[in-house]
Amino acid sequence: MRSRCASCVSPEYIPPSVGNYFLAIGIRFTSFEMIDSFILVTATFGHRFELDIVGLSTLVLPAPDAQSAGVTPIAEVQLALRATFIPDDGFFGISAQLTRNSFLLSRRCQLTGGFAFYTWFSGTYEGDFVLTVGGYHPQFSPPSHYPTVPRLGFNWQVDDHVTLKGSAYYALTPSALMAGASLNATWQDGNLRAWFDAAINFLISWKPYHYSADFHISIGASYTFHFFGTHHITAHVGADVSIWGPEFTGQAHVDLSVISFTIRFGSSGRNKIEPIKWDTFRQSFLPDDNGKICTINVKAGLTNKAAAKDSTDATTQPDSNNLGVVNPKIFCLTTDSVIPAQQVYRGEQGQNVLERAGATIAFNIGTMQLSNAQIISTQRIIITSDGISVEEQFDFHPLTKNAPAALWGSQVQPSLNGDQLINNLLTGYEIRAKRLDDAPHTDPINYAELQQAATLDREPDAFRWSSLIPFVPQRADDATRRETIHNTLYNNDVAGRRTAIASALLGDDSLNLANFSADDFLSAPQVNELIAR
Template identity: 30%
Template structure:
């Protein structure tokens, strides 16, 4: 504070200048860095003629500077909510007192503040505008005042900031209330601005809690009502009205729970609870970000969050990346200009129009409502696909707003039995997809295809196309087997996704053909468009075909095969089948069994994988429709170029519960079993599995049965899991059984329960069979041992001969321990003698052993380094010397002294056979650690097991002619006239391009220099032609053949006696 006074004795005009600096407390400055001190200046003067005169000014006075006037427990929260709102920039005291915001035109008209405080401590504050506003109040100007320093809010305001809340010269009905509310043990300070206009409702809140750790939260809601949807002047469409009641735009900078929403907007909270199944807990209803939603009949039909895609049109699996509508996902908390589409099932009938789906998306500043609808008039049915109603947010500043319609696709069907016709067309930017169908009982023809320009995965625009054709109906009957449907298709610059067993029935080459009754032509095209099976890929082609066969009305199978070609080479082969068996014949009033099985087999040549898998459909049952069958199987093997080459797996019903399969093994294979709800009182469930890998063999089963009758509850459960050794055969299994019985009833008006549990465990191993059975009853435990106690001992190790015979496959002799195959250069093979006729230049052969090798020899010379070989079944530990298994190859009858070349053949072998033995991890040993076996990693080991032999390296021809003087053999020849009886024939020219040509006007020296220059010029050399010879003659070491002949050019005058001619070609 500063005070300065003056006094003038003559005029008797004393004056007093006062300057006061008001600073908010430090903790409030930490909340708002823009807060600073406020300066109040004033002058008190007295004039003997005019009396007292008081003038004062204030700068940057905000609520934070007068925080002492509020409850101490609410000061911090109140400053968070309103610290930047009340900021007076002008104070005039000249007889009358005026305080306000000054003449800052960037802000809305002056706010009027009303503060009420009652004796019981309750208070509230009201903010309102003057009766008649002098300028338009928009969302941007209002929120810029209520939260001026929020950059995130400003980015959102750009989308809807132009919406005018109060027009210039009109009276304001915008009310802003600030009041505290109890929320648990803390109070919540809530500022809420709300405005109801004929066609929309505006609500803005910023709130926080009195808890010191709480932060300021913001919530903006704009609800639009009473839409006008322009439609063509068609009589049947004049009845079309808005399919929903209101559309809302919502933004929040933090997650909003159900309790928060109930306080902010009770009607929206009720609508969200009605439209979504709430569990009764304080669930999160809105995540931080930008939302749009649709409300109808007092409930929220669809809430679309930017960056998320929730769809009622369920895709077969996670690989469905909709390439018709590319998604742009947000990063961080940025407001996006484009979003993916959220869709939900919605059934509503508006005259002849039936709506089936409704969706939302945000695209380039427009909110687009997506509708799928069907218009039916008599036998004609039209499908409207992705009918869009676009609302441009920037147009909300106008007094009226309407939706602009758009259409992405349509379908037309004429149902006039026995002839049905249908067609559909969908457009996505530069991409067109369509289909046709014609049905004349009992035949049906379908075709679906697409063509256009799209962006591939690498962002490059490519031309892509695909076509799928199907003909359904009885075509051929062979001995009771009827061929009824055929399909075929191909794709250019596209890739078709292979299905998993559970979705085989939806694969296009299987789903098309004879669709199930009743026939819905447009639904067929809609489902194919919704399910993304085909995607654009550069330099990728596919071709496929399918067929359906049935036998005796009991067996039905649909089989399809697909070949993929990528970068000019065959990459994938897929075979898929959907098989169904019914007993008795289909059409019977009651079936004893109905089994549906999906099978896939994929041969991946690029990654070196062969996977075969299958699973039962959830609709499969036996005995009764409530007795559901479950189960699946998988088999896989890996080969070069896969890094897992040599590994394999077979699983029926899954794996051991504690087994962790490696990442590339088939996962989540359902148990083979049943699930039977016999009645309301009896339930039975059972399952089993068996799996064998290169590391372990496992199996098991489980069973559960429950019964509830008149207060009596009984249950039976059994569980068995075991691990086995390959050889010598030995098993260890553990079985647990539990029986529970309880009875509940009223005894003298008291509900009493009686019950007992009996559990039993069985430990069994062998051979010979040995076991320990323990039964636990409430009174005493009983243990019974049975069998030969030697069964609990680990089996003896096997000898080498036994180990070798185990590696022999059935029907093979000892010679099959080594397998010799021709790698290249085979010309023919004599089936009688087995002799090969080969091409010497490229001949190579492989020798492979079914046993791992320590070292390989070729003609007595060791190839590569030696390595240790163990045999787990022979119980060779890591500390032992292991096995010495040498592979010795001798090539006899060699006509030259050159050495044959060789390379070691190595790969992955099963760890269950070739890893070192460790008794502490042997499942046949009591109390052994089985965790290593249950870990799916390290299922193979790398080892040598063969040798690849190639012919000796070719060499240049040896010159056997000794040097001689060429001049001694040059002499003239004179022919006399008539000495020849016949003219000397001339050799015909086969190709003029090989002929040399003379260069006129050049000297011998110039010609020789031209030849040397051509040989030096890299662009003129026929390097590609020379490379062919190098590869054909296996001259890999002579890379200089395809390079510039520097040595020849350096000695050109000595080595080249005649001047070479330049070829014409």
């Protein structure tokens, strides 16, 4: 037992890390008496948090008890699963892949393929995502951070002469949707060989709507013989068809071994993709509610959530004009716009341009065929107090996001190998109150001067000590303490004594508490039990 435990915690598999913790939970279960599964959930936390799930599921048809009677399974599908969530890296991904134990109809018909969904919500690749089943378009070069997924397909050696192969894929990225499939059949007996090939690949975009597809089909046979060397006789018929639209247009290239020719059909030439109008763009890609296009969120410092239920999302607040009660020391606001900004101004009037260092302010709307020079996108941040502009009392730091190139790029037609994202687009600002100067303080007194001064302990009756009445806090909730403070502020007897003390200390200066209210406290202070009585 000790040796097994020691091998489990070997540094090769779980290296030691001071301050980090590791938790693992595994479970094995059976579904519908046909699917046998095992899932292992692991979590690491301490310096950073990471959640991982790995699993393996096996489906056998018919059920395993039928195999004991000598029945050959119709199919066995074994799927390996992995999911990862890393908040610090802004990453969530789930992927699965068929193992080599998967087959259909015959153990010689091997099944392959997998799927993956990756999304990045912060960090270098923020805003990027990919969903794929079986991989990508043959002409698409996936970025290095995209998952590698094998084709969904089968490879069946039917007998010694016949081989069948098939594959399919589907992928969705920020720029395009792609899908395709292929089928290959080969028969070979000695030097005689025959084949059939078919393939199709689609590429589709939505706004503006555009599609393109390529079809390939080929049938052929060949014979190899040896007579004064090796010779091949081949005959084949094939066609490559390309279509695109709208309007529906295409061409077909036909190859008959001895002759080939091209046929064009549909609209003449390559159709120009018509850009969409602003109304279509607005309806398709922007929020229906104008108030959600540009929002204000309380990032830090919220102390009273009565008027702001969620400090990270202003859209959930019952009153968008009231952000709640905040702590000015750590108070932080953020603005966020769905539409990137080229210029951001401070104040209700004037051209006080805010700092934009590190932000990308040049972008296009390719779907409308609008260049950066044809776009005007500005934000203006106005902060007032009692109707007076106070923006100079705050610091502004630019916030950026990565956005799909299909939305803010320059191309009206999706590009397989173009940029998937426009990086660091200016979308908002982080707003914090400026740090105030240090509060005034008393200058230090020279120690030598204190030594030269006459000491009060040499004077008779210099000190008269009185018993200090201890402070006993009232046991009451926040509302009761506020009510007690309010009552003492406006009690005539208390107000008279307070005025007398203020006159003795302040002289001609008056102490005016007319505009003070107990509701002005962020949190009601403790109240002496004697006052409460």
